[in-house]
Amino acid sequence: MSTRVAKRKDVTPTEGELVRNLRLHIRCRPHTTDSLARKLGVSTATVARGLATLRRLLSERGESLVSIKEATVWHYQIREREDVWENDPLLAAVGTVRGTKRAAGESVDDALYGKARPAR
Secondary structure, eight states, X not given: OOOSOSXXXXXXXXXXXXXXXXXXXXXXXXXXXXXXXHHHTSOHHHHHHXXXXXXXXXXXXXXXXXXXXXXXXXXXXXXXXXXXXXXOHHHHTTTTTTTOOOOTTOOHHHHHHOOOOOOO
């Protein structure tokens, strides 16, 4: 099975379709503006406009679109905002089941899994 598209429509997708396709492709694998334009059969300017809309929609949902650079290669990635979990009541309750609260400054991972042991 090939991942290439057999025929592309000569019609530009609507803004909603474009944003949905951008989100899907970015979630599935690393993409740049050029690779998204090739995959969707639109210009890089159209992708740039779609990415601006996608950034706005993601921010309303507590997510963000970030550019990741690894060595000389970069790509887009969708991430949850870190501050979304700050006031989460479930995370605040970590440690209370055992009858003790989390120590001040103790990370959630240390409370859940114990302190990391030094490598031998």
